[in-house]
Amino acid sequence: MSAPADRSIPHPPLDPGAFARYAIHDRREILQLLNALVSRREPVTTYIDAGPWFVTKVLAISSDGNALVLDAPADEAKSALAANAAQLVCTTRLEKVNIQFTVEAAAPDTYDHRPALRAALPESILRLQRREFFRLPTPQSEPVTCSISHSLPDGRKKTVKLRILDISGGGLAIVVPPDELPFLPGMEFNRCHLELPDNEALEVGLKVRNLYTVEKPGSGTVTRAGCEFFGLSRQMMARIQRYMFRLERSLRT
Numbered sequence: 001m002s003a004p005a006d007r008s009i010p011h012p013p014l015d016p017g018a019f020a021r022y023a024i025h026d027r028r029e030i031l032q033l034l035n036a037l038v039s040r041r042e043p044v045t046t047y048i049d050a051g052p053w054f055v056t057k058v059l060a061i062s063s064d065g066n067a068l069v070l071d072a073p074a075d076e077a078k079s080a081l082a083a084n085a086a087q088l089v090c091t092t093r094l095e096k097v098n099i100q101f102t103v104e105a106a107a108p109d110t111y112d113h114r115p116a117l118r119a120a121l122p123e124s125i126l127r128l129q130r131r132e133f134f135r136l137p138t139p140q141s142e143p144v145t146c147s148i149s150h151s152l153p154d155g156r157k158k159t160v161k162l163r164i165l166d167i168s169g170g171g172l173a174i175v176v177p178p179d180e181l182p183f184l185p186g187m188e189f190n191r192c193h194l195e196l197p198d199n200e201a202l203e204v205g206l207k208v209r210n211l212y213t214v215e216k217p218g219s220g221t222v223t224r225a226g227c228e229f230f231g232l233s234r235q236m237m238a239r240i241q242r243y244m245f246r247l248e249r250s251l252r253t
Contacts, residue, residue: 013047013089014100016126019170021232023124030101030125031065034058036094044092046070049085054078056090059111065121070106072115082117083108100126135166135173136247146174147193148206150181164194169241171209171228183208183225190231196243205231 016023024030037044037058047053054073061068070088073079082088083106091100103119110116138144144164152158160181162174172194176183187208193201206227213221232240 013050013091014098014126014128016100016102016124019126019128021237022126022128024127025124027065027121030121031061033094033099033125033127034061034068034121037092037099040094042092042094044070044090046082046091047089048078048081049087050089052078052081054082056117058090059116061121062118067118067120068103068122069109069111070103070117070119071111072108072117079108079115082106088117088119098126098128100128135168135171136244136251137166138164138247139250142197144197145195146172146204146206147195147201148181148189149191150189165224167240167244167247169237169244171206171226173224173226176211176223176225183211183223185210188230194240196239199239199243202236202239204229204236 024033038060041057044056044058045053046056054075056071056073059069059071070090073082085106087102087104088106089100089102091098093099101122101124103122106117106119108115109118144167145161146164147159147161149157149159160177162177162181165173165175167173185208189206189208192204192206194204195201207230208225209228210226211223212226213223
C-alpha cells in the first residue's frame with residue numbers, strides 16, 4: 001500500500017494553464033523524469049478529481065513506456081475513488097525541483113502482489129524550479145517599474161507607471177493606484193512595459209490573478225494585485241531570470 005498521508009494539508013496543485021510555459025512535452029524527457037521518481041521512490045501527493053488526496057509513489061514504468069504504475073491508497077474508499085476518477089493530479093519534488101503531472105482514467109492493477117493503479121503516460125509534465133514561481137521582493141534602492149496603458153471612457157489612452165513590489169519568473173505584484181486604473185481578477189493588459197535596472201524595457205502581457213488588502217503603518221490600507229505574465233518569449237524569460245539571479249545574490253549579502 002502507499003505511504004501514509006502526511007497530517008498537514010498539502011499545497012493545492014498549480015494551474016497548468018498559468019504555468020504552461022514550463023510544461024515538458026518531449027516523451028524522452030517525460031520518461032526520464034518518471035524513471036527518476038521510480039528509482040528514488042519519491043513521495044507523490046495525488047489529488048482525486050481535484051478533491052480528496054493521498055500520498056503515493058510511482059512504482060514502475062511499463063516496458064513499452066506507454067504507462068505508469070502508482071501505489072494504490074491504503075484507504076480502500078480513496079482507492080475506489082482513484083480507480084474511478086476522471087483524472088489524478090500528481091505533485092512531488094525531484095532534486096528540489098517541483099514536478100506536477102496529470103494522468104487520466106487510472107485502472108486498478110497489481111504490482112509485486114500489491115494493489116496498484118495503472119494509467120497511460122502523461123502527455124506533459126510541469127517542471128518548475130524555485131525561482132520560477134517564488135517571488136523575490138524588489139529593493140527600494142533599485143526600483144523596478146511597470147507601465148500599463150488603458151483606455152479611458154472618452155477613448156483617450158492613459159499610461160500609469162507602477163512600482164513592482166516583488167517578481168518571479170511567472171509574474172509580479174504591484175500596488176494598485178486608487179481610481180487611476182481598474183483592476184479585477186481575470187483582467188488582461190497587453191503591451192505593458194517592464195523596466196528592469198540597466199536594461200531596455202520588456203514588453204509583456206499581464207493578467208490579474210488576485211487582489212488583496214495590506215495594512216501599512218501610518219498610511220492606512222493599500223490594495224496589491226498579483227499578476228501573471230503571458231506572451232513572454234524565451235529571450236524575455238531569460239532576461240527576467242538573469243535579473244532574479246542578481247537580485248537573489250544581493251538579498252543574501
